[in-house]
Amino acid sequence: MKNLQKCDQPFDSTGLDLYDARLMQKVKIPITIDPTRTAQKRLSYEGIIPMNTLTRFTESLLGKEGDVAVIIDCGTDEQGLVFIKGEAHCTVSLTCERCGDEMSLTIDSSFAYSPVKGDDSAHDEIPERYDVIEKDEHGEVNLRQLVEDELILALPLFPMHDADQCDPAKLQTSFGHIEPEPEKPNPFAILQELKKK
Numbered sequence: 049m050k051n052l053q054k055c056d057q058p059f060d061s062t063g064l065d066l067y068d069a070r071l072m073q074k075v076k077i078p079i080t081i082d083p084t085r086t087a088q089k090r091l092s093y094e095g096i097i098p099m100n101t102l103t104r105f106t107e108s109l110l111g112k113e114g115d116v117a118v119i120i121d122c123g124t125d126e127q128g129l130v131f132i133k134g135e136a137h138c139t140v141s142l143t144c145e146r147c148g149d150e151m152s153l154t155i156d157s158s159f160a161y162s163p164v165k166g167d168d169s170a171h172d173e174i175p176e177r178y179d180v181i182e183k184d185e186h187g188e189v190n191l192r193q194l195v196e197d198e199l200i201l202a203l204p205l206f207p208m209h210d211a212d213q214c215d216p217a218k219l220q221t222s223f224g225h226i227e228p229e230p231e232k233p234n235p236f237a238i239l240q241e242l243k244k245k
Contacts, residue, residue: 080188083163086122087130093120110141133160142207147214157202
């Protein structure tokens with residue numbers, strides 16, 4: 049029988065640096081997928097989309113740095129419909145509409161789609177729990193565009209800090225003296241005059 053050497057370190061500490069490095073690796077989400085094939089295989093994707101590749105989304109942001117964390121599950125539901133469900137999470141910098149300063153916003157978006165062909169008449173048969181997404185001429189769905197659309201929809205129309213976080217010096221809402229609006233004639237006054245005659 050071999051002599052076992054006593055080890056001072058825990059059993060899983062050897063190669064710990066390499067192990068941690070693999071866990072922290074950022075895997076890029078594929079740009080397009082074939083939803084039918086991925087649904088049959090019940091594939092899931094967990095990774096990132098670099099923010100600088102989402103040009104429409106980053107147009108209204110102060111910076112393009114960082115990544116969007118994405119989780120996507122593909123499958124078939126009890127009705128036999130192919131679905132693409134997922135979540136997208138990121139933190140972005142915007143301009144506050146109230147004070148004009150930079151503000152940070154965390155976006156947490158979830159979505160569920162059922163892909164259809166562009167000329168398919170089945171659009172109306174898709175249950176409300178799914179949004180409809182059209183497959184391209186190759187029968188694929190552009191995941192990057194799907195996630196980008198969701199992030200754009202999640203952006204507030206008028207991003208603002210909470211009122212107590214804005215710089216009070218920048219919150220002056222009226223500039224100068226506002227003249228009172230002149231009185232407009234009542235359009236029904238003419239009718240009243242006609243009634244009197």
